[in-house]
Amino acid sequence: MKRLIALILPVLLFAASYFTTASFAVSYEIPGKDQFTDTFLTFDVWTGEDSVQVVVDPKFIPESLRDSVSLAPDAFRMLGDQDDNILDMESYNVFERDGVTVIELKEKYIKQLADGSHLFYAVFEFVTVPLRLFVVTQPVTISGNAFVFERSDDGAYRTTLQLGATATLYPKLFEGLYLDGKALSADDYSVSGMGATTLLILQKTYTDTLDPGKYSFDVNFLNCKGIRAELQILAKGDLNGDEKVNSIDARIALRAAAQIEQIDIGQKYAADIDGNGKVNSIDARQILRISAHLSD
Ligand SMILES: [Ca+2]
Numbered sequence: 157m158k159r160l161i162a163l164i165l166p167v168l169l170f171a172a173s174y175f176t177t178a179s180f181a182v183s184y185e186i187p188g189k190d191q192f193t194d195t196f197l198t199f200d201v202w203t204g205e206d207s208v209q210v211v212v213d214p215k216f217i218p219e220s221l222r223d224s225v226s227l228a229p230d231a232f233r234m235l236g237d238q239d240d241n242i243l244d245m246e247s248y249n250v251f252e253r254d255g256v257t258v259i260e261l262k263e264k265y266i267k268q269l270a271d272g273s274h275l276f277y278a279v280f281e282f283v284t285v286p287l288r289l290f291v292v293t294q295p296v297t298i299s300g301n302a303f304v305f306e307r308s309d310d311g312a313y314r315t316t317l318q319l320g321a322t323a324t325l326y327p328k329l330f331e332g333l334y335l336d337g338k339a340l341s342a343d344d345y346s347v348s349g350m351g352a353t354t355l356l357i358l359q360k361t362y363t364d365t366l367d368p369g370k371y372s373f374d375v376n377f378l379n380c381k382g383i384r385a386e387l388q389i390l391a392k393g394d395l396n397g398d399e400k401v402n403s404i405d406a407r408i409a410l411r412a413a414a415q416i417e418q419i420d421i422g423q424k425y426a427a428d429i430d431g432n433g434k435v436n437s438i439d440a441r442q443i444l445r446i447s448a449h450l451s452d
């Protein structure tokens with residue numbers, strides 16, 4: 157075993173430097189959602205039974221290198237885990253399907269793994285392919301944790317989901333977004349991200365259909381349920397979000413115009429009554445007019 161490791165380590169080291177310099181990334185898709193990239197190919201999510209497979213897609217390798225680097229089963233050498241253990245042949249299969257190499261981890265092996273993300277390295281003759289396996293047998297429910305959507309310049313609202321030790325919110329494990337128990341349509345939002353950070357974007361075409369007010373969305377991941385993401389859409393003129401337009405809002409607009417007070421993009425949009433892209437005293441005056449019902 158020692159000799160084998162001695163033989164393998166240079167390969168792994170070579171592969172490690174290869175990957176850091178080349179920084180390969182693969183794109184994958186959740187049906188109906190945005191494409192996003194990861195530096196790992198991902199096995200099917202393991203939820204408690206059966207084997208899982210990963211397709212070792214040659215697209216993983218930059219096009220210029222595809223001719224010289226083979227990912228065919230006969231170029232496969234071994235499978236290692238994140239602790240540099242080499243898996244025994246009883247734990248997995250490697251075979252070809254539709255001209256592409258497939259690696260299958262057996263149920264017997266996965267059963268010993270704890271819930272979470274596990275990394276593997278498939279060593280081929282000239283390249284090492286990093287693989288990721290998610291084991292999800294006991295989803296956790298999060299409560300009292302709310303993320304906040306913030307308006308961007310393009311009018312979409314974004315929030316970045318990231319949790320600490322309780323659960324990792326990998327975009328790959330994203331399951332759905334709900335408002336009042338109803339799933340949003342795939343056209344209404346997008347999911348992207350990298351590693352354990354998930355970026356959720358509510359499209360402008362969707363948020364434009366919502367009336368000003370506060371909304372609380374539920375976000376579910378396969379491994380984590382009950383995450384909340386809050387959205388507040390401000391009415392024109394309502395800068396402090398108390399659902400009234402009055403002199404307090406006009407004062408915030410004036411202070412923002414004088415750069416005494418910082419306001420966010422959502423507030424800027426609410427403050428810019430004449431829509432000229434700037435917040436100034438003219439807007440403040442119009443906010444006062446709205447509050448006095450002199451203008452709509
Ligand atoms: Ca207000």
Ligand SMILES: [Ca+2]
Binds near residue numbers: 427431439
């Ligand atoms: Ca303005």
